[in-house]
Amino acid sequence: MKSIQERIGELKEKKNAVILAHNYQLPEVQEVADFVGDSLGLSIAAQKTPADIIVFCGVYFMAETAKILSPHKKVLIPDPEAGCPMADMLPLEELRKLRARYPQARVLCYVNTHAAVKAECDLVCTSANAPQVVERGFAPGEDVIFVPDQYLAQYVASKLQRTFILFPGYCPVHVAITENHILEAKAQHPEALVLAHPECRPEVLRHADQVLSTEGMCRYVKTSPHRAFVVATEVGIIPRMEKENPGKRFFPAFSGAICENMKRTTLEKVLVSLEEEIHEVTLPQEVIEKARRAIERMLELSR
Incomplete structure (x- = not known):
């Protein structure tokens, strides 16, 4: 059989x-x-x-x-x-209300959004390219609505020394990782570098040696001479890291960081x-065409 x-x-x-x-x-x-x-x-x-x-x-x-x-x-x-709880936090109607409140602002949306939301945005970004997209896609001082993840937006704002109009969205899995989890992991594994996803809270990111997207983490651990890492993201990434990096050790910052979806x-x-x-x-053809323009513009800015 x-x-x-x-x-x-x-x-x-x-x-x-x-x-x-x-x-x-x-x-x-x-x-x-x-x-x-x-x-x-x-x-x-x-x-x-x-x-x-x-x-x-x-x-x-x-x-x-x-x-x-x-x-x-x-x-x-x-x-x-x-589904994705973060994407669900921002239905299209909420984005339209936000745009009406700030008619002069352009809109940047995280890729973790529904297609209809992407179609209403000027640009899309990922956790890896968000700083680059902001620097290249928006003029200094330009009003930008950054949705839906407030923590990714705060991270980019601190990195670029600029402000955004925020939406109170977040990833429940990454928000569940606390500063205490990081401090405990560092105490248990003092030899390990801390890798954190930018969807984490600011107090978590302050303790990170590297703030990286999931693919950024996978690339980093392959080339790093370090042999041990505390990983502050969803735990599902660790088996891939272990498979691709025999001999290196990976510890979840919080073993409960699991996305049930x-x-x-x-x-x-x-x-x-x-x-x-x-x-x-x-998807409706109009949504595909509009969302695709925002994504392709992002790809151009990321090259």
């Missing part, structure tokens, strides 16, 4: 499909993926492949982004109920999604 991994592999080949898995996915899901990485990087990778079907193992806004960049491909999400995707759901081609992500 064939294993579920073998069946998924056969279906990928038969249907000319590609599987994408975010860094926070379960290890066994990452194992069957063609690409593992952050949300935007995965969407760009899928765009460049000749695949007809994209199976996005992540949360819903990520699959939407893949559809925006590959509108003529069929994009499937194994669990359509896998990311863990909803299982191998069984990936198989069913491929077999039946169900849970297809569709």
Whole structure:
């Protein structure tokens, strides 16, 4: 009897499909993926492949982004109920209210937003390129609404010495990592460098040796001469780090930093999604076109 991994592999080949898995996915899901990485990087990778079907193992806004960049491909999400609490904090109506309150301001939105929100923004950014996008995309002193993550916005503001109009959004997983967690981890592992995601609270970032996106963390630990790291982000990234860096040690800043939505995707759901081609992500053409312009402008500024 064939294993579920073998069946998924056969279906990928038969249907000319590609599987994408975010860094926070379960290890066994990452194992069957063609690409593992952050949300935007995965969407760009899928765009460049000749695949007809994209199976996005992540949360819903990520699959939407893949559809925006590959509108003529069929994009499937194994669990359509896998949402993002941060993205859900900013429905389109709230963004429109904010724009009406500050009509002179331009809008920068984090990639962790729904497609309809991206379509209403001037520019999109990631946790890796946000400072660069702000510096190149907005004039000094220009009013900028930065949504939805207040902590990423505060980090960029402190890095660039500028202010933003903020929205009180946040990632519940990263906000759950506290300063005490970092201090305890440093005390237990004094030899380790602290890597923190910019969605963390400012008091956490103050103790970090490096503030990096998930892909930034993966690249950094590969090239760093250090052998031990405290990782302040969702714990799902650690198995990938261990696999890619044998001999190096990784400790979660907080073992409870788990995104339950990311863990909803299982191998069984990936198989069913491929077999039946169900849970297809569709978007209005107008939303695709507007959101794509904001993303492509970001990519131009990030080169």
